[in-house]
Amino acid sequence: MLKGILAISGHAGLFKMVSNAKNALIVESLIDKKRMAAYASSKISSLEDIAIFTEEGDVQLAEVFKNIKEKEKGEKAISHKASGNELKAYMSEVLPNYDEDRVYVSDMKKVFQWYNILQENNLLDLEESKEEKKEEE
Known part of the structure; x- marks a missing residue:
């Protein structure tokens, strides 16, 4: 993906x-x-090499995007220009166990901006990444 x-x-x-x-x-x-x-x-x-810190370890960005896509039913995510508190609340919804000490608002802004850019360009085909994983196994 x-x-x-x-x-x-x-x-x-x-x-x-x-x-x-x-x-x-x-x-x-x-x-x-x-x-x-x-x-x-x-x-x-x-x-594909970027991951988000969580309390249990790291979660790949693709997994975070998948959570956002499911939450928004394929539509746009929150604006990266929203307030810090709104971004933190949204991040808690899509990745409840994210590491609040190591994931900054500036990181969240990038994640949501990137998601919206990919969504606008129809580049969020999550099925493709599942097939790629099967091929790797």
Whole structure:
């Protein structure tokens, strides 16, 4: 589901990897569809590698997105511009055991903003990730 979707520090939104160049990745913004080069000097994170801290361990971002999708019945999540208290309450609903000491409001803003970007671009196909897991086993 999240394969090839990247977050790049210093750039708003999410990017889809399009191609490899000699010293960079060619990425396309999911917001405005513009392409750019992302160099190794940028901090690039793949969404499939990101996890959220919980009291019991880490939960993959895909699992959090699945919980949000179920809660919202496939519609948009809370706005990332909502108040800190609203974001914390919402996070408690979608991931009740999240680690309140290590998951900051700024992290929650990113999670909800990313979810809404993926939802707008129809990139939240959770069935695909289940099939990928079966193939790995």
